[in-house]
Amino acid sequence: MIHSLARRRRFTSAARSRLYAFALLAPAIIVVLLVIVYPLVIAGQMSFFDVQVFRRDRGFTGTPGWFNYRDMVENAAFWRSLQVTLGYVFWGTVGSFGIGLFTAVLLNQPFRGRFLARILVMMPWPIPGVVAATIFMWMFNSSFGVVNYLLLQVGLIESSVPWFTRSGPAFFAVTAATIWKGYPFFTVTLLAGMQSIPKELFEAARVDGANAVQQFRHITIAALRPVIGISLVISTLWLFRVFDIIFVMTGGGPSGATETLAIQIYREAFQYFQMSYAAAVGMVTLLLSVIATFVYLRLTSKSFY
Amino acid sequence: MRISRSIRHHALALALVGAFAAGGTFAQNIVLEMPSWQATEPGTSDWWRALIAEFEAQNPGVTIEFTHEPFASYNQTMVTRFAGGNPPDILHLPAANFMVYATEGWLAPLDDRLAGIADVMDVWSPVQSVCEYEGQTLCVVVLGYGYVLGWNQAAFEAAGLAGPPTTSEELIEVAKILTVDTTGDGAIDQYGFVFPTVTHAGVETTATSFLFEYDPDGHWVNEAGELNRDAITFAWTQLRRLIADGSVPLGLDNNGKRQFWVEGRAAMMLEGPWIQGNINSAADGIREGLQVAATPFDGTVYGGASNVLAVPADIDPDRQELAWKFIELFTSEEWQSKYASVAGQPPARAGVLDDAFLAANPNMQRFVAEANVATDFIPPGMAANYTRFRDLVVEATLAAVVQEQDIDAVLNQLERDIARLR
Numbered sequence: 001m002i003h004s005l006a007r008r009r010r011f012t013s014a015a016r017s018r019l020y021a022f023a024l025l026a027p028a029i030i031v032v033l034l035v036i037v038y039p040l041v042i043a044g045q046m047s048f049f050d051v052q053v054f055r056r057d058r059g060f061t062g063t064p065g066w067f068n069y070r071d072m073v074e075n076a077a078f079w080r081s082l083q084v085t086l087g088y089v090f091w092g093t094v095g096s097f098g099i100g101l102f103t104a105v106l107l108n109q110p111f112r113g114r115f116l117a118r119i120l121v122m123m124p125w126p127i128p129g130v131v132a133a134t135i136f137m138w139m140f141n142s143s144f145g146v147v148n149y150l151l152l153q154v155g156l157i158e159s160s161v162p163w164f165t166r167s168g169p170a171f172f173a174v175t176a177a178t179i180w181k182g183y184p185f186f187t188v189t190l191l192a193g194m195q196s197i198p199k200e201l202f203e204a205a206r207v208d209g210a211n212a213v214q215q216f217r218h219i220t221i222a223a224l225r226p227v228i229g230i231s232l233v234i235s236t237l238w239l240f241r242v243f244d245i246i247f248v249m250t251g252g253g254p255s256g257a258t259e260t261l262a263i264q265i266y267r268e269a270f271q272y273f274q275m276s277y278a279a280a281v282g283m284v285t286l287l288l289s290v291i292a293t294f295v296y297l298r299l300t301s302k303s304f305y
Numbered sequence: 306m307r308i309s310r311s312i313r314h315h316a317l318a319l320a321l322v323g324a325f326a327a328g329g330t331f332a333q334n335i336v337l338e339m340p341s342w343q344a345t346e347p348g349t350s351d352w353w354r355a356l357i358a359e360f361e362a363q364n365p366g367v368t369i370e371f372t373h374e375p376f377a378s379y380n381q382t383m384v385t386r387f388a389g390g391n392p393p394d395i396l397h398l399p400a401a402n403f404m405v406y407a408t409e410g411w412l413a414p415l416d417d418r419l420a421g422i423a424d425v426m427d428v429w430s431p432v433q434s435v436c437e438y439e440g441q442t443l444c445v446v447v448l449g450y451g452y453v454l455g456w457n458q459a460a461f462e463a464a465g466l467a468g469p470p471t472t473s474e475e476l477i478e479v480a481k482i483l484t485v486d487t488t489g490d491g492a493i494d495q496y497g498f499v500f501p502t503v504t505h506a507g508v509e510t511t512a513t514s515f516l517f518e519y520d521p522d523g524h525w526v527n528e529a530g531e532l533n534r535d536a537i538t539f540a541w542t543q544l545r546r547l548i549a550d551g552s553v554p555l556g557l558d559n560n561g562k563r564q565f566w567v568e569g570r571a572a573m574m575l576e577g578p579w580i581q582g583n584i585n586s587a588a589d590g591i592r593e594g595l596q597v598a599a600t601p602f603d604g605t606v607y608g609g610a611s612n613v614l615a616v617p618a619d620i621d622p623d624r625q626e627l628a629w630k631f632i633e634l635f636t637s638e639e640w641q642s643k644y645a646s647v648a649g650q651p652p653a654r655a656g657v658l659d660d661a662f663l664a665a666n667p668n669m670q671r672f673v674a675e676a677n678v679a680t681d682f683i684p685p686g687m688a689a690n691y692t693r694f695r696d697l698v699v700e701a702t703l704a705a706v707v708q709e710q711d712i713d714a715v716l717n718q719l720e721r722d723i724a725r726l727r
Contacts, residue, residue: 053409055388075725076718142556162555164503165707253504255704270381272693273405 040286047279054275068280077256077264078281085260085285088175089239089292095179096235097228100186105216107187108194125184129244136177137249140164167257170250174258177245182238186231193227194220229300236292240285261285335367337394337627340383343612344373348582352648356640360631367627369395380405387411392617395628400435400446400610401695404688407438413616414441418629425636430653432610432681435688444615445632446653450577451608451675452514452600455584459594460495460572469573470601473518473543476573480552483572497552499562499571500544502707507559508699510607510682512706514575515540517680518602524684525698532720544706555707567591575600577611578672581649597668599675608679645669651676690726697722 046054048064072078103121107114124132139146140163148160163169197220205215221228243262246252252259252267259267261281269278339357343349357369374382380402386392392411406412419426419442426433430449436442456469464483470476480497487494501507516525520536527533547553554565565571567587576583584595600606614635616628634640641654646662651672663670687694701719704710 053384053388053405057390076721143554162502162707165555165703167708251504253700253703255700255708255710267696270384271696272690273384 043279043282046276047283049276051276052273068277069284071277072280072284077259080256081259081261081264081281084171084256084258085240085262085288087171088178088242088258088260089236091175092178092182092239092242093232093235095175096182097186097232099179099183100231101190103183103187104190104194105220107191121187122184124180125188127181129181129242130248132177132181133245133248136173136180136245137164140173164250165254167254170254170257174246174249177249178239178242181245182235185235185238189227189231190224193224197223225300229296232296232300233293236296237289240289240292261288335624335627337367337369337624337631338372339369339395339397339631340372340374340379340393341397342374342376342379342399343397344371346582347585349648349650352644355643355647356635359640360634363634364627364630369631387617390619392619394617394620394624395631396444396615396617397447398444398613398615400432400613401683401691403435403444403613403615404438404691406615407443408689411618412443413618413625414443415445415616415629415632416442418633419445422633422636425654428655429636430610431677432608432679433653435610435681435683436613436615444613445636446610446613447635448578448611448650449609449653449676449679450611450651450672451606451677451679452510452575452577453580453597453671453675454600455566455574455576455580456596456598457566457569457572457591457594458596459591460569469596469598471599472601472603473515476601477543477546477550477552480547480573481550484550484552493551493554494570496554496565496571497550498547498573499554499557499565500575501557501559501562502548502553502555502703503558504699504703505558506695506699507562508702509695511575512537512540512544512698512702513682514600514602514607515543517605517607521603521605521680525694526684526687526723528685530686530723532716532723534716537716538712541702541705541712544702545709548706567595569594575607577608578650578676581668581672584668585649597671599671606675606679607682608676609681609683687726693726694723697726 045060047068048066049060050062050067051060107118107121111117127135140148142148142160142162142164145163147163148157151157152160161169163173201219201223202215205219210218240260241262242260243266246258246260246263247266250258252263262285265278265281265285268274268281341353343353353371357371361368376399380399383393383396383398383402384405387406387409396406396412398406415436430446432449433442433446436444436446454469460483461468464485466479466482470479476498483495483497484493485495486492500511513525516523516533516536516539519539520533523533523536525533525537548555554571557565562571562574563576563583566574567583569591580597584592584597587595614632616625616632620628636654638654638657641652642657642662644650644652645658645666649669651669652658655677658669658673663673683691684694697719701715701722705712705715
């Protein structure tokens with residue numbers, strides 16, 4: 001009897017604290033359900049109907065089916081956009097990560113003016129994408145851009161490159177702007193990760209005769225793996241949905257050379273008003289993002305300390 | 306208890322007075338909303354504001370809130386507003402987007418109202434037919450236009466050229482002569498001809514103008530959806546020749562194109578009647594040389610309806626009535642005449658400009674003449690999907706002309722894309 005009473009009291013107390021926890025979480029859960037899950041469900045549902053302009057009062061009419069997905073698979077523009085997206089995400093990630101790692105290593109060293117250098121390196125991060133795109137548009141302008149000027153001065157080109165009229169140069173220009181905008185994120189996260197690595201590990205390695213490259217490879221990089229993993233995930237997800245930089249610089253052109261899935265979704269939904277088709281492309285983009293997240297996390301989740 | 310009853314009576318009296326006052330206020334102060342991308346355009350916005358002031362003077366208690374929406378996002382904003390059940394009271398639209406609203410059933414039929422001004426519609430723009438959908442008239446054309454050739458007389462005279470070209474062959478030849486390095490530093494200071502060479506609607510405008518020269522009665526596709534291969538090949542080949550000659554600066558959009566011409570860095574460009582605004586904005590010393598002429602395409606002119614006015618179907622009937630009164634005022638002889646004198650654009654209503662005005666404004670003469678003979682830029686059967694069609698044409702033209710891809714391969718891809726569209 002006493003045991004049962006004590007158990008009930010314990011249970012009531014545990015249930016109450018669980019309830020309390022849920023009550024505290026409830027606002028966040030409600031917000032997530034409203035602004036993420038609900039639109040996602042609507043978009044998923046829409047992708048199986050034939051809706052041009054979505055109107056809540058009309059809802060979804062007609063027979064649902066896979067026709068939007070079938071259209072997508074048969075559409076050469078979708079495959080081209082997918083290819084452009086994968087290239088853009090790959091080069092954008094590689095470039096941002098490379099520069100971010102380099103600057104993080106640099107800023108991790110003690111030197112005079114390090115504080116100022118850190119501020120300068122971080123500058124692209126808070127600049128809005130539209131502003132960054134405009135800066136790069138001027139830099140790559142074929143008539144008076146500084147890029148052509150410098151390339152002409154050092155003799156790498158004989159005449160100005162019309163950056164935005166040809167596929168390769170346009171893709172390069174857009175990716176360069178993206179890398180510039182994105183690398184400080186890696187700098188911040190990797191620098192924070194480097195500063196949390198115990199100094200003793202490097203001292204022990206030095207005692208064992210490891211050189212700087214070996215220390216960097218076997219201690220710094222190995223210790224940073226979880227940080228690298230999560231940074232890559234965040235950066236990749238960002239690159240999948242970059243819109244402003246590409247739209248301002250090229251609008252997805254020339255001839256679709258910079259039309260990523262994000263641009264295609266926008267154009268289908270808000271320029272051509274094929275919202276169901278856009279929703280279908282959105283679902284595929286979401287799936288790709290989820291796959292990329294799993295792959296990165298599996299590859300980089302292990303840390304040695 | 307007595308006090309309480311007295312308070313209640315006073316409160317009731319106050320409420321009644323308040324209700325009447327409020328009712329009176331509602332009846333006297335109606336605000337009609339009219340968004341437009343032209344609300345900040347010099348000239349055109351002055352005309353709109355003057356028209357609105359006149360309407361408000363004629364309709365005491367009614368005001369029009371004329372707000373600016375950027376052109377780049379205008380259509381998206383309006384569609385979102387309609388889809389959300391919050392349309393404006395007076396709808397100003399780019400004509401190319403009209404069909405989206407018509408097919409969604411968002412526009413009120415105007416046939417009965419137009420019957421009241423049938424005599425006006427008899428002399429209205431020849432492109433008024435763009436406002437028809439399933440046998441009903443759903444809008445009134447504000448501006449019907451034809452393209453003109455902007456040319457720099459000073460550049461022509463410096464090169465010893467008599468006047469603007471009249472065919473595309475002459476254009477190519479003249480553009481080459483006008484492309485010069487005036488300072489001798491190896492860089493081109495003046496190009497002969499300029500058109501957009503990056504993703505922009507202006508690419509379609511340029512290519513279609515050349516296409517019309519080859520086939521004045523044709524278009525990119527016929528009613529069966531078949532590509533006009535010979536005419537397209539001709540247009541792309543002529544544009545390629547201009548680029549191969551180095552007569553065209555690469556990498557410019559439409560704004561860059563206008564900038565080059567206005568600054569005297571390009572001698573010729575194709576443009577609509579809004580070119581007058583560009584001429585007016587040119588610096589002293591350059592402005593005097595900027596002229597307009599017929600497009601050099603052997604008598605054919607690219608054009609159509611630029612923008613329209615419509616009345617939303619799902620607004621209060623009283624507001625619909627007021628919106629129509631506004632459109633009716635817009636069609637009046639006085640305000641059509643002012644469209645030319647204040648906005649600098651050719652009026653949709655014929656016969657409102659007197660000879661003295663036209664003699665003093667030779668550019669306006671040209672704009673009116675071209676608007677009357679222009680061929681509509683929307684191909685048969687493409688009105689409902691025009692935006693996507695135009696984008697396909699832009700990308701195909703850039704691929705064939707600027708990126709020099711194989712013309713047949715680009716045509717085949719364009720054909721497949723258009724087949725999907727239909």
